[in-house]
Amino acid sequence: xxxxxxxxxxxxxxxxxxxxxxxGLLSASFFVTLDAVDVAFTEAAVGAGxxxxxxxxxxxxxxxxxxxxxxxxxxxxxxxxxxxxxxxxGISDTPDFALADAPIHNHxxxxxxxxxxxxxxxxNIVTSVLASYRAFDTFGEVVVIFTAGMGVIALLSxxxxxxxxxxxxxxxxxxxxxxxxxxTKILFPFILxxxxxxxxxxxxxxxxxxxxxxxxxxxxxLYTMLFGLSKATKVFSQSLVQFVAxxxxxxxxxxxxxxxxxxxxxxxYNALAQTPVAGQHIGILVIExxxxxxxxxxxxxxxxxxxxxxxxxxxxxxxxxxxxx
Amino acid sequence: MIIAATLAIxxxxxxALLRAVLGPSLYDRILAxxxxxxKTVLLIALLGFLMGRPEFLDIAIVYALINFISxxxxxxxxxxxxxxxxxxxxxxxxxxxxxxx
Amino acid sequence: MDxxxxxxxxxxxxxxxxxxxxxxxxxxxxxxxxxxxHAASVTDTLGAVLILIGLMLISEQLIxxxxxxxILLLGLIVGPTTSHVLAKSALxxxxxxxLSDKRSDDISKN
Numbered sequence: 001x002x003x004x005x006x007x008x009x010x011x012x013x014x015x016x017x018x019x020x021x022x023x024g025l026l027s028a029s030f031f032v033t034l035d036a037v038d039v040a041f042t043e044a045a046v047g048a049g050x051x052x053x054x055x056x057x058x059x060x061x062x063x064x065x066x067x068x069x070x071x072x073x074x075x076x077x078x079x080x081x082x083x084x085x086x087x088x089x090g091i092s093d094t095p096d097f098a099l100a101d102a103p104i105h106n107h108x109x110x111x112x113x114x115x116x117x118x119x120x121x122x123x124n125i126v127t128s129v130l131a132s133y134r135a136f137d138t139f140g141e142v143v144v145i146f147t148a149g150m151g152v153i154a155l156l157s158x159x160x161x162x163x164x165x166x167x168x169x170x171x172x173x174x175x176x177x178x179x180x181x182x183x184t185k186i187l188f189p190f191i192l193x194x195x196x197x198x199x200x201x202x203x204x205x206x207x208x209x210x211x212x213x214x215x216x217x218x219x220x221x222l223y224t225m226l227f228g229l230s231k232a233t234k235v236f237s238q239s240l241v242q243f244v245a246x247x248x249x250x251x252x253x254x255x256x257x258x259x260x261x262x263x264x265x266x267x268x269y270n271a272l273a274q275t276p277v278a279g280q281h282i283g284i285l286v287i288e289x290x291x292x293x294x295x296x297x298x299x300x301x302x303x304x305x306x307x308x309x310x311x312x313x314x315x316x317x318x319x320x321x322x323x324x325x
Numbered sequence: 326m327i328i329a330a331t332l333a334i335x336x337x338x339x340x341a342l343l344r345a346v347l348g349p350s351l352y353d354r355i356l357a358x359x360x361x362x363x364k365t366v367l368l369i370a371l372l373g374f375l376m377g378r379p380e381f382l383d384i385a386i387v388y389a390l391i392n393f394i395s396x397x398x399x400x401x402x403x404x405x406x407x408x409x410x411x412x413x414x415x416x417x418x419x420x421x422x423x424x425x426x
Numbered sequence: 427m428d429x430x431x432x433x434x435x436x437x438x439x440x441x442x443x444x445x446x447x448x449x450x451x452x453x454x455x456x457x458x459x460x461x462x463x464h465a466a467s468v469t470d471t472l473g474a475v476l477i478l479i480g481l482m483l484i485s486e487q488l489i490x491x492x493x494x495x496x497i498l499l500l501g502l503i504v505g506p507t508t509s510h511v512l513a514k515s516a517l518x519x520x521x522x523x524x525l526s527d528k529r530s531d532d533i534s535k536n
Contacts, residue, residue, distance in 0.1 A: 018358065021395065025365065025369060028384075032372060037380050049391035056402040141358055179395070183507045191390060198383065205380045222394045225401050301368060310402070326436040330477060333443035340450035342440055344462070352459055352516040360453065360466050363501065364446065369479055370497065374481055388496060393504045400437040405526055 013059050021052035037206040038126040053221060057306040061313055105284070108133075117131050120205040121277040122284070130208065131284040135267040138287070139252055142294050146249045149298035153242070156305040159317040177226065184226050191219035199292045200285075209288040213295025220296075229307055238304070241297050245275060248294030252287050331371045338364045357401060362392035435483035445469050458524045459516060465507035474501045488509030 003023045009018050024047025031040035112129055120128045130138055195215040202208030224232040256267045264271030269283030338361055345357035366389045375383030442525045449469025478498045482491050517523075 018354075018399075022358075025388075028388075029365075032369065032381065032384070035376070035378070037378065037384070041384050041387065044388050044392060048388070049395055052395055053398045056398055060402040179506060179510050183503060187503065194390075195387065198387075206383055211387070215390070218394050222397065225397060234346065326429065328437050328505075330443040332481075333447050335446040337443075337446045337450035340454055342454050347454075350459060350516075350521060351457070352512060352521060353462065356459075356463055356466055357453065357510070358510060360470060363470050363474060363505065364450075366497065367446070367474055370481060370494070374485070377429065379485075379487065379490045379493070382490065382497065384502065385497055389500050389504060393508060396508050397511065398497070400511060 002124075009062075012060075014056075017052055017055045020055065021048050024048035024051065031190045034287050036206070038124075041206045041211050042214075043225060045211050045218070046182060049218060052215055053303060054306065056309055057303065060310050061306070072304055083279075112186060119276070120284075122281070124203055124205065126206075127208050127284065127288075133247055135256075135283075135287065138291065139204050139256070139267075140145055142249055142252055142291055145298050146245055146294055149245055152302050152305050156309060174290045181226055184222055188219055188223055191222075192216060195292075195296075199288065202288055203284065209291025213292045213297075214299065216292070216296040217299030217303070220300055224303065225279065226309060229304065231309065233304070235302075241300050241304070244293050245297035245301060248290040248292070248297065251290035251293070255283055255290075327371055329377065329389055331368065334364055334368050334371065338368070351403065355396065359392065359396050362388070362395075366392070431483050431511050435480045438476045438480030438483070442473045442480060445476065446473035449473065459521055460513065460523045463509055463516075468479060469506045471501065474505070486513070 003019055003026065007016055007019045007023065010019065027047060028040045028043040031037075031043060053066055073292060112133060113125060116125050116128045116133075117123070121127055195212045198207040198215060199209060199212030200214075220232065220236060255269075255272075259268050259271050260266055262271040267283075269280045272275040272279035272282050330333050341360045342366065345354050345361065348354045349356060369385040371387065373379060373385070373410045382393050449465050452465030453462045474499060477483060478494050478501075482494045485491055485494065492500065495524060
C-alpha cells in the first residue's frame with residue numbers, strides 16, 4: 001500500500017519505474033506465499049522485469065519529470081471516492097476469503113480439480129484450465145497481445161535509412177565494454193535454452209507459453225542493449241519478428257479450425273487424435289507454442305521500436321551538442 | 326535451521342532497503358536494489374524448501390536473470406551516460422561529455 | 427551418515443546467512459560507495475554459494491540438486507559482472523572514491 005501511494009505521489013518518473021518494479025516483486029512474493037506458483041512466475045518475469053525495462057526506455061525519450069497538474073482535480077477525487085465506497089458496500093456481503101463452501105468454489109472448480117487428470121492427463125491443473133477448458137479466453141489474450149504489438153508498429157515505426165552510419169560507431173567500442181559483452185555472449189544461449197525448457201515443461205511444473213515468451217524476449221533485449229540494434233536485427237530482422245508474431249496467432253486459431261474440420265466443436269481437442277487424451281496433449285502443445293511465439297515476438301517488436309527511437313533521439317542530441325560548439 | 330536462515334535473509338533484505346532509501350547517490354541505490362534482488366533469489370529457494378515445493382526453483386532462476394537484465398537496463402537508460410558510445414572527436418572530453426561504460 | 431550430512435548442511439546454512447547479514451550491515455555502515463560495493467558483492471556471492479551448498483546437501487531428488495547448481499553457477503557469473511559494471515560506470519562518471527591523500531583526481535582520469 002505504501003509503495004502504491006509512493007508511485008502515485010512521486011513526480012520523478014525514474015523513481016516511479018523503480019517503485020513499479022518493486023511493486024511487481026512484492027506481488028510475486030504474495031503469490032508465492034499464497035502457493036500460486038504459476039502466477040508468481042509470470043508476475044516475476046513480466047511485472048518485475050520486462051515492464052520496468054520497457055518503461056525505462058520510454059522515459060529515456062520523454063524526460064524524467066512529470067509535469068505538475070494545472071489545477072487540483074477535486075471532482076475526479078469525489079467520483080473515485082464515491083465509486084470506491086459503493087464497491088466496498090457491494091462486496092461487504094460476499095463470503096469470507098477462501099471459505100470452502102463459497103459459491104465460486106463450487107461451480108466449476110471441483111469439476112476441473114477432479115476430472116482434469118482423467119480427461120486431459122497432465123499434472124499441472126493451471127495449464128489444463130488455461131489451455132483446454134478455457135482455451136477461448138486464452139485465444140482472446142493472445143489476440144490482445146498481438147494487437148498491442150501492431151499498435152506499437154503503427155504508431156512508432158521508425159525509418160531505416162540511417163542505420164549505415166550507426167554501424168561504424170558501434171563497431172569501435174568492443175574494448176571498452178569487454179567484460180559485460182563476453183559474459184552476455186556466454187549467457188545468451190543458456191537463457192534461450194531455459195526459455196525452451198519453461199515452454200515445454202509447462203505441463204508438469206510452472207511455466208507455459210507466456211513465461212517462456214517473456215524469457216526469450218528478455219534474452220534478446222539484453223543482447224540488443226549491449227551490442228546495438230544493427231547486430232540484433234541481423235538475426236531477428238523486423239520482417240521475421242512480425243511474421244512470427246502473426247504466425248503464433250495463426251497457429252492458435254488453426255488448431256481451433258482443425259478441430260472444427262475434424263468433426264468436433266471449436267477448440268475441442270478430443271477430435272485431434274485417436275484417443276481423447278492424446279488429442280488433448282497435441283492441442284495443448286501446439287497452442288502453447290503459438291502463445292510463446294506471439295508473446296516473444298511482440299515483446300521484441302515493442303522493445304526494438306522504442307530502442308530505435310531512443311537511439312535516434314540520442315544521436316540527434318549529440319549532433320545538436322556538437323553543432324553548438 | 327532453514328527457518329533461521331530465512332529470518333536472517335529477511336533481516337538482510339530490510340537492511341538493504343534501508344540503504345536504498347538513504348543512499349546519497351544514484352549508484353548507492355542501484356547497488357542496494359541489486360543486493361535486494363539476489364537476496365530475493367535466495368529467499369525463494371529457501372521458501373521452496375520450507376513449503377516442500379521444488380517448483381519454486383524455476384522462479385528463482387528467472388528472477389536471478391531478470392535482476393541482472395534490469396540492472397544493465399537501468400544503467401543504460403538512466404541518463405547517466407552508462408553504455409553509450411564515446412565520441413571519438415577531438416573536443417568531446419573537455420566538455421563534460423562523460424565516458425559511458 | 428545422515429545426521430553428519432544434516433549437521434554439515436546446517437552449518438553451511440548458518441554461516442552463509444551470517445555472511446549475508448554481515449554484508450548488509452556493512453553496506454549500511456561504510457561511508458563510501460566503493461567500499462559498500464566491495465562489501466555487497468563479496469558477501470553476496472560467498473553467502474549465496476554457502477546457502478545453496480547447504481540446500482543441496484539436504485535435497486533428495488536429482489533434479490532439485492541440478493536446479494540448485496544452475497542457480498549457483500548463475501550467481502557466480504552474474505554477481506561479479508554486475509558489480510564490475512556498476513563500479514566502472516560510477517568511476518567513469520565521476521563519483522570519486524575517498525582516499526587518504528589527495529590522489530583521487532588521477533584515478534578517475536584513467
